[in-house]
Amino acid sequence: MSEELLDRVIGFGRELRDEGLPVGTGQILEFSRAAAMLGPADLYWAGRATLVTRRADIKPYTLVFDRYWTGNYGRRVEMKEVIERVRGVADDGGLEGGERGRDVTPDAERASRLELLRTRSFAKLTPEELSELARLVARISLAVPLRRSRRRQAARRGAPDLRRTLRRSFRTGGEPVERAWRERRLRSRRVIFIVDVSGSMASYSRGLLVFAHAALRSSGNWEAFCFGTRLTRVTRALMRTDPDVALARAADEVLDWDGGTRIGESLKQFLDRYGHGGMARGAVIVICSDGLDLGDPAVLAAQMRRLVRLAHRVIWLNPLQEQAGYRPIARGMAAALPYVDTFASGHSWASLEALADELAD
Incomplete structure (x- = not known):
């Protein structure tokens, strides 16, 4: 699938969201894969199969599809006419290939490639594959959880x-x-991403920051921090459009990258400087760490108690959960676990994407 068509497919998903349809990030990716494998004449049905989950959404989906892909605004048309206009756009070069779109070999390989990068562990991705994944997911909007205001x-x-x-x-x-x-x-609820970039998390920290970059580009209600032996706010660095530039800027700002781990002291810095100032109040806190803490577990437990009093929900992502037989018996992990609402893995983009969809729902 060409870059132009991928942008249009993702833009179509955003149009559906603006219309009120509950379209998640995973559904947009499924639609992208279906659009890559099918011809333009099947684009309507590919979207209807992957993006529409309720009977009541069929009519608004059809109207948005007609408006977005064919430029029609409000005039009633038959589906045959819609398909003919989409095929005409394809013949003019707006979509790939007209009936040649049924030659699925290159596009199917591209879709399979995207699926492979989504499901493979961050620890097994090369730097080139991580850059490729970052470019693919940078265009996808991640929804934020909502809360009822006063x-x-x-x-x-x-x-x-x-x-x-x-x-x-x-x-x-x-x-x-x-x-x-x-x-x-x-109103949108703030989501705070706190990523462990110590030496023990070196295989996963860059992949987790790829997710943070996509999240920050999607909404201003996300915040990102990194920590090893001390805390560093990287929200502004990750707001760069180019993911490679954003990750490089974040790495330059974090002076203790690939160093030791002091989770308790880092959380204390966060709460003292930002948390009690209002940032953590009512927010969803996502901590990404393997729990291998060099500090005092009592300090970590005390800071977790402070955190749960402020946050709406505390989520701990431990990428080591992808290993068969893993048990959270490390001192730091055992001290923090009683104060965690959700304990999950964050070893791949697919697992983080599922978590984001769960939070949005």
């Missing part, structure tokens, strides 16, 4: 809105015939 807005159902109901009753002689309702607004 502010309310007009709605079709919910709690009675007495003020608007009384105002409307003036039209009907004081009788509350037309009732009004309101509900609490939804």
Whole structure:
């Protein structure tokens, strides 16, 4: 699949999200693979099979598809006409190959390549493969979890809105015939990514920062920190458009890369400088570490107790979980585990993507 077509496919997923359809990152990747293997005449059905999960979403999906791929705005058309226009766009070069798109050998290999990079452990990826993965996923938007704010807005159902109901009753002689309702607004919840870049995490830390880069490019509600023996904020460095440049800038700012690990002291720095200032309050904290701490486990346990009082949810990703028979018996891991809401692996892009979709839901 060409870079131009991949951008258009991802843009189509964003259009569906803006329309209110629950389209996840994994669904967009499935649609990308299906679009690579099928011809343009099958593009509508490929998207409908991978992006639509509810019967009620078929109509808005069709309207967005017609508007995005064919440039039609509001005029009712038959599906045969839509397919013909998509085929015409393909013949003009907007999509690859017209009926030649059914020659799936190059595109199928590309789709298989993407799937291989998604599922392979970060520890087994070469630097070139990590760069390739970073370029592929940099265009994908990662959703952030939502929370209900204290502010309310007009709605079709919910709690009675007495003020608007009384105002409307003036039209009907004081009788509350037309009732009004309101509900609490939804706001994005902050997600804070704290990545261990010590020597024991060297095989995974770059891959985890690839995910952090994609997340930060998707939403301003993500924050990223790195730690070894001390804490470094790398949010601004990872906001660079080019993933290779962003990771290089982050590596330059982190002076203790590939050094020792002091998780408790690093969390204390985070809470003292940022957490109690409001950043961690009500946020989702994602700590990525193998738990091999050189510091005092009592310090780590004390900081985890402070953290859970502020955060909405604490998630610990330990890439060592990909190893068969792994047990969290390291001193640091054992001290932190009682305060963790979710203990999962983060050894591959697929596992991180599943976690992001879970948080968004």
